[in-house]
Amino acid sequence: MSTALRPSACPGLLRIVPALDGGICRIKLAGGAISAAQAVAVAQAAERYAGGVIEATNRANLQIRGIGEQQSALIAELLAAGLGPSTAAGDDVRNLMLSPTAGIDPQMLIDTRPLAAQILGTLQNHPRFHQLSAKFAVQLDGGEALAMLDHHHDLWLSAFAGVDGPCLAFGLAGCPVDPPLGAVALEHGHRLLVAVLELFLDRARPEQTRMRHLLADYSAAELLARLDLPLLEIEAWARPTTPAGLHIGSHPQVGGGRVYVGAVTPLGRLDPTLLRGAARLASEWGDGNLRFSPWQSLLLPNVRAEDGPEVCRRLEQLGLLCSADRALAHLVACTGSSGCGKGLADTKGDALQLAALLQRHARTLEVHLSGCPRSCACAHVAPATLLAVGPGRYDLYLRDAGQPGFGALHARNLSIEAAGALLDARPRSNLDA
Template identity: 30%
Template sequence: MSAAPKIQGWCPGALRPMQSGDGLLLRAKTIGPRLAAENALEIAAIAVSCGNGLIDLSQRAQLQLRGVAETKLREAQQRLHRLGLLARDAATESVLNFIVSPLAGFAKGAIDAHGVLSQLVRELSEDAALLALPGKFGFLIDDGGPLGLAEVTTDIRLEAYFDNGAARVAVVADGARDQAFIVSPEAAAATALALARAFLSLRKGREFELRRMRSVVAAFGLDAVASAAGLASAPYRSSCRAAGADEIFGAHALFAGVGAPSGRFRAGDLAFLAGLAAKYGAGELRLTPWRAILLPCRSEKSAREMIRAAASRGLIVDADDARLAVVACSGAPECPQALRATRGEMDRLAPLARRVASGGVALHISGCAKGCAMPAPARITLVAREHGFDLIDNGRAGDAPSLTGLGPKEIEDAIEARITRADTKPTGAAMSGASSYIRDGAAIYARSFAIIRAEARLERFAPEEERVAVRIIHASGMVEVADDIIFSPGMARAASAALRAGAPVLCDANMVAHGVTRARLPANNDVVCTLTDPRVAALAAKGGTTRSAAALELWRERLDGAVVAIGNAPTALFRLLELLDEGAPRPAAIIAMPVGFVGAAESKEAALADGRVPVVIVRGRKGGSAMAAAAINALASDEE
């Protein structure tokens, strides 16, 4: 039986490096995601002259230099100091742990993330009592801009939050994400640090056992944490979203997203990316918790140039790259805790792993039971043992295995078997020939919804929101759209109540109106679309706008308390917000799901930020009449 792996309880720094199997592991610690191109060049040079030339981008969005020699440590520290990347002492370095929206300060966010971050850094550096925080205790700031951090876990979250149109901050303790301390941006840092001090107070005498906020919340309850902090929490439903791989990797309007397998870059790769940032971009790199580096720029053309160049070096530039389906720790011999090499398996198993799941990490390869590379469950986890690998289904590295002692061929066979099982599972019995397809409509519905609930990430939705999300996914055929569905607080309840009270449904397009199932409406509600009204063409010409926007002029007398469904035209949604500015009556709720490449994403973000009317949106370019109608059908009835 293998000995239990040693838990260090802290992360390597520049002033307190960690001894590893290939030398010292040293973290070039940045405060925030931004890294100037010239600093990235120098870090690459340090990695070559003082280490073994390998650089890991961690889940904490930090660069770690591997194989640093004892004799070169002082030189590496001095050079990092000249870059401003060395804390005043090891104790201070240990507590400055932050994950921040990767594009903060470059792309528009709802709050000033850097302002909040500066306050946290100042207080953590000056308050000696806070130096007692554990080395892995961290803070996350999501400014509400692009590339949300919903799936990134840390001890204290600070999330942009809109309260009646005003930007606020929801401070959330890990372990109780359904509650928050809602404060102004100016009070956010102080509130987060009050929670940190409460954490320290409650864990006294149990320091080794209670090393993270979630364990303190589990041991004492959030009310005890709030009381110790002198705060009062409120029920909270986060609008923070999880960025998808297709949003991170590749060429985008504001950046190029580049990765490396399990975040392992060579020094030459980092130097090359720094050169691209200087030539085509904004002269900086942004570090992310997804083991990807973003190169900000001002045009998609520049982003495409950088992506083409990065692809020529074999870096990951596409969300469909099979290498993204596998994550592995450094393994043996680099990690003293690891029982076997892990990274040699990655390229061989990546194509199989991508067949296990079409998106995200499907296979986690861990050198020991700690599972450092991926704390969350994976579809398949391989854990190194003395006599091969154990295989765990839908779990973490420390969970009980389904299979033990597997060799390379046995691993492949086991993964193939799971793929085959998944391919045949939906129909229950083997199907042969066209005559075997499912004919029963109710059975098709039930099976469809079961598949959606098995595959989509629905955990963050309240029950009344989940029904809407499931219907939207069903209408679009895209389980990944769940990550883009955002409800403002209370939206689903407000819309359902309005429909039960007889509110009309106002639609921007006939396709939305035709998609509403009348039998589901609870009060024989009117479903109205004014787009084909004979007056609309003249109104559009007079206003110099689209017919979809002009048609809303005919809604004014029915807007009060109505449920609005916009599934086609961004101009209609923008015009609705203008009508509210002009004093038009407020509807009860808005389904904001226009689709397209011009104005769709912006109109939906504007509706969410407005705050005057509860709203549900599908972020980005996605949307459409089918999604909007599906949302109405879900809100109209509790029946599946």
């Protein structure tokens, strides 16, 4: 792959970005899926060429941290495992989110994987789309019960049952719980994507890298009027929300007799031994594949229903979290000051301390610990956010639809003990997972 990469602050497989703890390589997974053999290759590369730290991201990708001088060798090994883009310039734009249960979810209206493959091929192989920002992202939702519906995307498409067959509702700079702008028949889904991306590149100024920036200059109606497509109107829209906990534990797949088993990676962190162990379980008990999720969890699909409890037990033995009763399974924390120059606190260590405090009182709260205002670890606003203001000190925000950013400021300059006490004292509410 000789195509030159454009400058970007975002890591990719072909672009190693420096951090306090070494280089970061981001491996973008198609629909979050990776074979057991590829997972072993990631574990081996992290061991050979880095510090052995592997992260599951909130976009269902993997990252290797602490990469040293042998960057070229690491990239070559991952490319040989089939984890790279079809074209070098296409690496940045492989930003398509699916449900981690695409194709196997009992509630799905369509199997999104064929259309997803078509979209990913176009993004990688259409030279003009390589101009898109490395943060520009698309979501394709098949109506699954397990779907991340809170992450905003530049373009989202969501399946529903039309009068004449499956259709795709769509929207800009939002997510499938928002009112859609319109809809197309399923067979026009790829054409819609191409038309929207070309319209964005036609109209956006160089500094306008995201769809929300373009919508500051043009109304959605103005943009829709420029789409040469047979658009459908939607009289009513109500995307069913995702029940809590479907990414953790054993859950039925479509067709009966099989389950997928979900396990949370503690604070998004894995090591080579853990990843190898999960890959081995996927080969021995499943179909030889793993799926990562935007909840920083992994799924083993196509496990026999009667084997689900044993697979959960073995995943727990590896150090993963298979029970929604574990407080740690509901906490999110960025890299923090141990690996990031912008981090003001050791968020990972503080999150472990907070989890222990909450576990004593059997509280499972959705809490996000962020080392700085950039909110790298959480792509949506959590019910509670602890924003670091110094080592071991945090401001507490509670989600409020009427407030921008993290929400309403509830308390300042708290220790982890004080934050834990405040959170534990709150009545059972939407903070509870």
